[in-house]
Amino acid sequence: MLLAIDTGNTNTLFAVHDGNEWRAQWRSATDMTKTADDYAVWLATLMELSGLKLGQIDDCIISTVVPQSLFNQRNLARRYLNVEPFVVGENVELGVKVNIPKPSEVGADRLVNAVGSHGSYPGMPKIVIDSGTATTFDIVGADGSFEGGIIAPGINLSMKALHEAAAKLPRVAIQRPDRVIGKDTVTAMQSGVFWGYIDLIDGLVERIKTEYGQPMTVIATGGVASLFEGAARNIDHFDSDITIKGLRILYDRNVANAAKELK
Numbered sequence: 001m002l003l004a005i006d007t008g009n010t011n012t013l014f015a016v017h018d019g020n021e022w023r024a025q026w027r028s029a030t031d032m033t034k035t036a037d038d039y040a041v042w043l044a045t046l047m048e049l050s051g052l053k054l055g056q057i058d059d060c061i062i063s064t065v066v067p068q069s070l071f072n073q074r075n076l077a078r079r080y081l082n083v084e085p086f087v088v089g090e091n092v093e094l095g096v097k098v099n100i101p102k103p104s105e106v107g108a109d110r111l112v113n114a115v116g117s118h119g120s121y122p123g124m125p126k127i128v129i130d131s132g133t134a135t136t137f138d139i140v141g142a143d144g145s146f147e148g149g150i151i152a153p154g155i156n157l158s159m160k161a162l163h164e165a166a167a168k169l170p171r172v173a174i175q176r177p178d179r180v181i182g183k184d185t186v187t188a189m190q191s192g193v194f195w196g197y198i199d200l201i202d203g204l205v206e207r208i209k210t211e212y213g214q215p216m217t218v219i220a221t222g223g224v225a226s227l228f229e230g231a232a233r234n235i236d237h238f239d240s241d242i243t244i245k246g247l248r249i250l251y252d253r254n255v256a257n258a259a260k261e262l263k
Helices: 036-049 067-080 108-120 155-165 185-212 242-262
Strands: 002-007 011-017 022-029 059-064 126-131 134-140 146-153 217-221
Touching: 002 067, 002 242, 011 036, 011 242, 022 036, 036 067, 059 067, 059 108, 059 242, 108 126, 108 134, 108 146, 108 217, 108 242, 126 185, 126 242, 134 185, 146 155, 146 185, 155 185, 217 242
Parallel strands: 002 059, 126 217
Antiparallel strands: 002 011, 011 022, 126 134, 134 146
């Protein structure tokens, strides 16, 4: 079985694939102080609850935008899984072009999303909107190449900034309000952040399409993408598994390449 680890600034996703399907997924708050032993105890417990065992995992692939977490995640693979993990950006061949002047500046998560979106929705250029700590809009060519994109503050970050920067504004949950015009502080904040992000998404998608000059498929993914379903008019697909699909494709591609080199 394959263990895929996707570490973002806010959450880390662990997912297990048995060669045919994803068997289980778990999210944990990203914690740079968590050791390999901590990961092993936590993961073994959750796997057992899902009818799986840590010893069944025989390979691992890691994507991270938090370099400080990589050391302990690599040790998790080495010490408890007895494997040398594939790490996006180190020993993983992407198999796609990165058509920007400084490819090294692109986060591993964005490259993995490009691979996952091209594998899942081939044949047309794509815009991949990933809603996390930041909201990214990534352009993927019809051939799967990474063509650049946009980085904006994430919706949770915006709500947090309102609360922390304004003394009288409370911390409130993000949800879709019934009305655009708020009748109190809470609903006014919720409306501003929610509908502001809907218009951010729809407006930027329209600008990207105009500039790109070709029909494009728009895919939304990430931890809060489901909030926008039914509200954003320019999103074609909501797919929360784009990143782990990309990790699975990269794993298969690199295992196949390694097998060819051995022949």
